[in-house]
Amino acid sequence: MNIPLPDLTPIIPEIIMSIVTCALLTVEVFVKDKTKDFLGIICIGTALAVMYMIPMSQGVTFGGMFISDGYSSYFKFIFLISLILTILISFKFIQREDAEFGEYYSLLMFATAGMMIMASSADLILLYLGLELMALSTYILAGIKRHDTRSNEAALKYFLLGAFSSAILLFGISLTYGLTTSTNIYQIAEHLKQGETSITLLIAMIMIICAFAFKIASAPFHMWAPDVYQGAPTSVTAFFSVGPKAAGFAVIGRVFFIAFESLQMDWTAILIGLAILTMAVGNILAIVQTNMKRMLAYSSIAHAGYALLGIIAGTTEGLNAVMTYLLIYAFMNMGAFAIVILLEKGENIKDYNGLSKSHPLVAAMMLVFMFSLTGIPPTAGFIGKFNIFMAAINAGYTWVVVVAVCFSAISAYYYMRIVMNMFMKPMEAEAKIYPNPANGAALLISLLMVFIIGIMPSVVIGYTFQMFM
Amino acid sequence: MLPQIIFGYFAIVTIVLSLVIITRKNPVHSVLWMLVLFFHIAAIYLFLNAEFIAAVQVILYAGAVLVLFLFVIMMLNLKEELSSERFIGEWPIGVALGLSILLFIFFSIAKLAPGPLGKFTIELIQKETHTKAIGKVLYTEYILPFEVASLILLIAIVGAMVLAKKRT
Numbered sequence: 001m002n003i004p005l006p007d008l009t010p011i012i013p014e015i016i017m018s019i020v021t022c023a024l025l026t027v028e029v030f031v032k033d034k035t036k037d038f039l040g041i042i043c044i045g046t047a048l049a050v051m052y053m054i055p056m057s058q059g060v061t062f063g064g065m066f067i068s069d070g071y072s073s074y075f076k077f078i079f080l081i082s083l084i085l086t087i088l089i090s091f092k093f094i095q096r097e098d099a100e101f102g103e104y105y106s107l108l109m110f111a112t113a114g115m116m117i118m119a120s121s122a123d124l125i126l127l128y129l130g131l132e133l134m135a136l137s138t139y140i141l142a143g144i145k146r147h148d149t150r151s152n153e154a155a156l157k158y159f160l161l162g163a164f165s166s167a168i169l170l171f172g173i174s175l176t177y178g179l180t181t182s183t184n185i186y187q188i189a190e191h192l193k194q195g196e197t198s199i200t201l202l203i204a205m206i207m208i209i210c211a212f213a214f215k216i217a218s219a220p221f222h223m224w225a226p227d228v229y230q231g232a233p234t235s236v237t238a239f240f241s242v243g244p245k246a247a248g249f250a251v252i253g254r255v256f257f258i259a260f261e262s263l264q265m266d267w268t269a270i271l272i273g274l275a276i277l278t279m280a281v282g283n284i285l286a287i288v289q290t291n292m293k294r295m296l297a298y299s300s301i302a303h304a305g306y307a308l309l310g311i312i313a314g315t316t317e318g319l320n321a322v323m324t325y326l327l328i329y330a331f332m333n334m335g336a337f338a339i340v341i342l343l344e345k346g347e348n349i350k351d352y353n354g355l356s357k358s359h360p361l362v363a364a365m366m367l368v369f370m371f372s373l374t375g376i377p378p379t380a381g382f383i384g385k386f387n388i389f390m391a392a393i394n395a396g397y398t399w400v401v402v403v404a405v406c407f408s409a410i411s412a413y414y415y416m417r418i419v420m421n422m423f424m425k426p427m428e429a430e431a432k433i434y435p436n437p438a439n440g441a442a443l444l445i446s447l448l449m450v451f452i453i454g455i456m457p458s459v460v461i462g463y464t465f466q467m468f469m
Numbered sequence: 470m471l472p473q474i475i476f477g478y479f480a481i482v483t484i485v486l487s488l489v490i491i492t493r494k495n496p497v498h499s500v501l502w503m504l505v506l507f508f509h510i511a512a513i514y515l516f517l518n519a520e521f522i523a524a525v526q527v528i529l530y531a532g533a534v535l536v537l538f539l540f541v542i543m544m545l546n547l548k549e550e551l552s553s554e555r556f557i558g559e560w561p562i563g564v565a566l567g568l569s570i571l572l573f574i575f576f577s578i579a580k581l582a583p584g585p586l587g588k589f590t591i592e593l594i595q596k597e598t599h600t601k602a603i604g605k606v607l608y609t610e611y612i613l614p615f616e617v618a619s620l621i622l623l624i625a626i627v628g629a630m631v632l633a634k635k636r637t
Contacts, residue, residue, distance in 0.1 A: 006612070006613075018620060022623070025627065062612070062613045063610055065613055065614075066613060101634070103627055103631045106627065107624070107627070107628075107631075110620065110624055113620070123614075125611070125614050126613060126614050126617065129617040129618055129621065130617060132621050133617060133620055133621050136625065136628065137624055139628070140624070140627070140628035140631055140632065143632060144631065146631075146632050155632075175577070175581075177584070178580075178581030178582065179580060179581060179582065181583070181584045181585055182584075182585075198577075198580055199577075200576075200577035200580050200581075203573065203577075
């Protein structure tokens with residue numbers, strides 16, 4: 001029997017990622033170096049090469065199962081940026097944390113490969129497998145400080161709840177398959193356009209929403225986020241708060257805008273409820289936190305709520321706004337985590353008291369990231385929120401935007417509290433910092449992008465869209 | 470009539486065995502009852518003409534997964550397990566959830582449509598056998614999910630190593 005080889009061009013980025021990662025796992029055993037920095041450098045090099053290759057590898061392959069288009073390319077760009085920034089802030093930090101294994105970098109790479117497959121999959125089976133590839137890697141990364149009970153707790157909680165959400169997703173997918181006789185997203189859409197909606201279909205869709213909401217840490221499926229974010233090593237937390245969230249939005253966009261297009265009324269209603277609840281839970285609970293990582297966890301929950309508004313809008317404008325928002329969010333959140341890593345003790349909010357006296361430059365950078373997370377011009381965070389809110393208003397959801405703006409105002413309280421602690425509270429003890437070139441580079445990139453996107457949004461956003469769409 | 474009676478036997482025994490498994494006090498007994506359960510489930514797959522899945526059910530579940538369960542039980546303190554309550558206080562919620570899922574499946578099953586046969590007619594399957602047909606599809610049409618699944622298994626191995634490695 002003659003089997004034609006499928007066209008591999010669209011999937012070259014994923015193949016390169018997987019092959020390099022497998023090679024890293026092997027090479028790592030033979031190299032007796034004390035540090036594993038070179039592995040990280042190889043990963044960054046690969047990520048840059050893959051980023052360069054993505055625009056050239058467009059197309060559909062494997063019988064319509066795998067699609068590499070502008071949409072997936074843009075998300076892959078976000079994943080790779082978050083991977084590069086994570087590796088940059090990891091270098092010295094994982095040595096300090098006693099979590100330096102060669103596998104650390106391989107798992108980051110595998111997780112990114114899984115996200116890339118998720119963003120590109122046009123088939124629910126492939127989507128599920130990509131999601132598991134990402135999820136399994138992240139469970140292990142959460143527990144990589146295996147002599148630390150908090151890290152163990154984080155890994156276990158993430159694993160159990162993640163497995164539960166996977167089961168719900170599979171149940172939803174199998175029901176969808178039973179109703180539409182296909183797992184291909186485009187064929188499902190074709191089938192649903194003809195048939196009438198049934199309760200069963202709605203329940204299947206709700207199950208899929210639940211599983212995706214778990215991945216983006218949207219309330220009421222956010223319970224794992226604070227514990228996992230607190231327990232995992234800070235560099236891994238930074239990765240969690242950007243990569244898997246963006247991947248979750250990538251599949252939400254693909255599945256709901258294409259497969260469940262004819263059910264838009266229904267999923268919009270559900271997502272409005274989710275978004276408002278997410279913003280409420282994230283912003284209100286963030287106020288009472290005393291731990292920096294927990295606060296950033298609740299802040300990331302809140303940001304998932306804002307980003308959902310773009311999906312709710314249900315227009316191309318809304319989807320573009322979500323993509324821009326996630327790109328901006330990657331830079332500002334990574335920047336904030338880079339500062340937490342830079343400090344010897346950055347876990348407690350009290351540790352930031354009087355930071356401007358001992359390290360004015362660090363405090364100033366943190367100020368920029370906090371302003372950006374709040375959404376104050378001229379930082380990028382403002383542009384991101386502005387685009388999302390405009391898209392939702394143009395789609396006719398003004399009242400949801402009014403609610404979102406109210407919660408956004410609440411968020412200013414806990415972000416500004418950090419700024420107040422740094423600049424207005426007296427210094428309690430001289431804070432110790434661990435500067436190193438890699439972390440500095442990550443900070444510089446984040447800082448520059450926050451300002452450049454904030455001041456000249458149309459130039460940067462236009463360029464990235466032109467490049468990848 | 471005879472097939473119905475045999476199917477009825479397997480179906481009822483499967484339900485009874487499931488109840489037996491979750492009510493045993495000794496976890497080792499539960500696992501051994503589970504072995505019996507897996508064979509009965511394999512028989513139900515045979516009724517669906519799915520001999521490949523039936524074989525996998527016996528080899529993988531009865532063979533590998535059960536051994537894994539026994540390994541986990543080895544790490545438990547059996548004496549402590551025996552004296553503790555089998556069900557936590559919230560078990561009625563679990564029962565309610567289970568029943569609602571049952572009702573949901575009961576009412577929605579009529580809406581589910583069988584997937585397209587494609588080129589796999591009953592005659593072709595009878596000629597080629599299930600295993601060959603599944604193998605062909607898996608290595609051609611579904612090669613990409615198959616490869617991704619292999620990566621997932623690789624990660625499971627790497628993860629076990631990372632979490633269990635000796636501290637250096």
